[in-house]
Amino acid sequence: MTFAATVLTLYPEMFPGPLGVSLAGRALGEEKWSMDAVQIRDFAADKHRTVDDTPAGGGAGMVLRVDVLAKAVDHARDSGVSTALDTNGEKARPVIALTPRGKPLTQQRVRELAAGPGVILLCGRFEGFDERIFEGRNVEEVSVGDIVLSGGECAALMLLDACIRLLPGVMGAALSGHEESFENGLLEYPHYTRPAEWEGRVIPEVLRSGDHAKIAEWRQRRSEDDTRLRRPDLWERHIGARV
Numbered sequence: 001m002t003f004a005a006t007v008l009t010l011y012p013e014m015f016p017g018p019l020g021v022s023l024a025g026r027a028l029g030e031e032k033w034s035m036d037a038v039q040i041r042d043f044a045a046d047k048h049r050t051v052d053d054t055p056a057g058g059g060a061g062m063v064l065r066v067d068v069l070a071k072a073v074d075h076a077r078d079s080g081v082s083t084a085l086d087t088n089g090e091k092a093r094p095v096i097a098l099t100p101r102g103k104p105l106t107q108q109r110v111r112e113l114a115a116g117p118g119v120i121l122l123c124g125r126f127e128g129f130d131e132r133i134f135e136g137r138n139v140e141e142v143s144v145g146d147i148v149l150s151g152g153e154c155a156a157l158m159l160l161d162a163c164i165r166l167l168p169g170v171m172g173a174a175l176s177g178h179e180e181s182f183e184n185g186l187l188e189y190p191h192y193t194r195p196a197e198w199e200g201r202v203i204p205e206v207l208r209s210g211d212h213a214k215i216a217e218w219r220q221r222r223s224e225d226d227t228r229l230r231r232p233d234l235w236e237r238h239i240g241a242r243v
């Protein structure tokens, strides 16, 4: 089964973009995942190919029309890449809209998505989506952080990048995916490499000791200390999960 990504966007030329190089690019070439960027404007009904309109209730900006969005979503679901059809018992791909109002993306959700048939991603522009699309088409709302982007495309690239590196055979050393930040609810410990001394700063002695038990202990402690200091939110959840 190939992880199939369909991105609904007003800027299909932004894809695969950065996902066309390095690990993700090689994996795309090797057909370990597939990418289809679909122009939302193709689903507009009028000859001007209008996709947006002014906000109900007034105010600045434009809102993406629910009827146009629905047609684009229906198209993506129907033309379901053969690996992802919900006929023949396969799970259907979830439809995810990128929006700052959505549920914050987590590594856990990324893992679930990467283990599935793929995703259909809906990228907003302007003020965003007509709210009715979410319930009307069973669309999950996901945010990539408490920041406001100018469009959903960079958020979609982030989500896909996070999924693709977890696909079987994509990351060289398969193990490196498991010790990382968030995988155990903590930030990862810090890394060092040669030179041993740089501008008077030295690599912590324990890492050069060759004592693997001590090293593991040091890493675990740094992982916990750094999480507590830098991300009290993660730390609280980690502590909560242990009791």
Ligand code: SAH
Pocket (backbone or CB within 6 Å): 098, 099, 100, 101, 122, 123, 124, 125, 126, 127, 128, 129, 142, 143, 144, 145, 146, 147, 148, 149, 150, 151, 152, 153, 155
């Ligand atoms: N008016 C909206 C912001 C629109 S930004 C609001 O205040 O909530 C335009 C588009 O960029 C959005 O529709 C969304 O697709 C994308 N976007 C912006 N910030 C995002 C974020 N943090 N996560 C995911 N998508 C985001």
